[in-house]
Amino acid sequence: MIDLLPVLVPLPVLLPLIGAGLALVLSKHSRAQNIVSILILSAVMVISLIMLFGVDAHGPQVVAIGGWEPPAGIVLVADRLSSLMLVVSSLVILCVLVYALSQDANDDSNETPISVFNPSYLVLCAGVANAFLAGDLFNLYVGFEMFLVASYVLLTLGATAERIRAGVTYVVVSLVSSIIFLAAIGVIYASTGTVNIAQLSERLSELPPDVQMILHVLLLIGFGIKAAIFPLSFWLPDSYPTAPAPVTAVFAGLLTKVGIYAIIRTETLLFAESSLRVPLLIAAALTMVVGILGAIAQSEIKRIVSFILVSHIGYMLFGVALGTTVGLAAAIYYTVHHIIVQTALFLAIGMVEMRGGSTSTRSLGGLMVLSPALSIIFFIPALNLSGIPPFSGFIGKVALFAAGFSDHDWLAVTLIVAGTVTSLLTLYVIGRTFNLAFWRDPADAEEPNEELVAEFAERKKAKLAGKPWKAQIGVPGSMVAATTVVVVASIVLTVFAGPLWDLSNRAAENLQSPVSYVSTVLGGDDQ
Structure with a gap:
């Protein structure tokens, strides 16, 4: 198996790009295009799983692109962290694609035309995989640009005025982030003569402290915008909710975590000796609190969950900022949890929009009576996101708080308080949302939806008369199935929390002692 692993490493990037080309060729044959897209992403998920087990057993795997050996050439590196992120992202990406294709097949408005959606979506997948596997900063930049360019297209599908306006904001903010990142790469290369991450882990520590600090801050600002860390998160709640439901789901669940992944690499591989612990902890606290306060002020579910997304980025940053093995392990576990749960919740919200208009x-109400299955699908990830025991959200927060307590620092304890308050407020917001959208009589809504009111009244009459009743508006079965798979995956994170925590801990130990990563990339013997 170990001989096979290097062959697999480039495939999560290469296969979606090939798929995107085939999807363009088959643009007039939507059925064939769908089959190609699903097969490609299914193959990527299987390959990612094999890589994860192989890397966990045999150590990091490195592939030099084009035969140019590192540090001169471009390298792709699969270690425990990148392989774990690939597995989670490939599962989410595949389920969202199935959901999107089902929505398109049942959507007369044709907001997400397959001929445009599939190629763009596959390019986005390739960009995400490239970012996770990148072994040098410039290739990481290329990965960012690949999925950002694709996301520009996906965000503005349908070309409504609202989406174009949100897309402009997203494009401008993303370009600023990319310019900062590219400038940082240029200065780093001028200072060290390399952009290879393994080589930079040795050379950056030799620079004067003030130069290190400038480079460190530049990278964190660039990645902080992508991860939506306060005060660089202003763009997200206005951009994500306007997109089609599957696009919002994959953006919210995955793209911000690529920024968190880059920050983890920055803090452990590049600047392990140049700590910005205090500013990062403060940013984490502000991200938690400001994000959840924004959620409380909203009445639109997509915007509510978008603000909650921002607030929970603070938990991940908290674990990274602690800089300990336990803190990093908790951050990795919480990142995996959040990708899956946030995606599940946004997919459920898409079905709420279809069912309730x-x-x-x-304007919503009565969905518990009108669509009990949808209510359960929404309720489980909502509870998980709120951190209710025994779900993975609770486990991740307990792990983060335990790491903070073991740090024996007043600032870490302050973060624990902020995290606890944020969790309680998240539960309040989720409970209020569920009560208004699912429990109450739709006639009691501030702006009643007449169709919902009439359907709810008809349902009550049928129940009183003991007659059968059938919903007037249904949700496609494949959309329900795709969302259910992601919800079940979120439950699996709870059931198998022990093995996942052990894997996260091993990944964190590798990050804290990157000898294996560096020696593997640069040709050492210790793997």
Whole structure:
């Protein structure tokens, strides 16, 4: 198996790009295009799983692209962290694709035309995989640009005024982030003569402290914008909710975590000796609190969950900022949890919009009676996101708080308090949202939806009369199935929390002692 692993490493990037080309060729044959896209992403998921088990057993795997050996050439590196992120992202990406294709097949508005959606989506997948596997900063930049360019297209599908306006904001912010990142790469290369991450881990520590600090801050600002860390998170709640439901789901669940992944690499491989612990902890606390306060002020479910997304980025940054093995392990576990749970919740919200005609709590109501299955699908990830025991959200937060307590520092304890308050407020917001959208009579809504009111009244009459009743508006079975798979995956994170925590801990130990990574990339013997 170990001989096979290097062959597999480039495939999560290469296969989606090939798939995107085939999807363009088959643009007039939507069925064939769908089959190609699903097969490609299924293959990527299987390959990612094999890589994860192989890397966990045999150590990091390195592939030099084009035969140019590192540090001169471009390298792809699969270690425990990148392989774990590939597995989670490939599962989410595949389920969202199935959901999106089902929505398109049942959507007369044709907001997400397959001929445009599939190629763009596959390029986005390739960019995400390239970012996770990148062994040098410039290739990481290329990965970012690949999925950002694709995301520009996906965000503005349908070309409505609202989406174009949100897309402009997203494009401008992303370009600023990319310019900062590219400038940082240029200065780093001028200072060290390399952009290879393994080589930089040795050379950056030789620079004067003030130069290290400038480079460190530049990278964190660039990645902080992508990860939506306060005060660089202003763009997210306005950009994500306007996109089609599957696009919002994959953006919210995955793209911000690529920024967190880059920050983890920055803090452990590049600047392990140049700590910005205090500013990062403060940013984590502000991200938690400001994000959840924004959620409380909203009445539109997509915007509510978008603000909650921002607030929970703070938990991941908290674990990274602690800089300990336990803190990093908790951050990795919580990142995996959040990718899956956030995706599941946004997919469920997409079905709420289809079933109720809106995602505004001012007009929704009665969905518990009208669509019990949808209520359960929404309720499970909502509870998980709130950190209710025994779900993975609770486990991840307990692990983060335990890491903070073991740090014996007043600032870490302050973060624990902020995290606890944020968790309680998340539960309040989720409970309020569920009550308004699912429990109450739709006639009691501030802006009643007449169709929901009439359907709810008809359902009550049928129940009183003991007659059968059939919903007027249904949700496609494949959309329900795709969302259910992601919800089940979120439950699996709880059931198998022990093995996942052990894997996260091993990944964190590798990050804290990157000898294996560096020696493997640069040709050492110790793997």
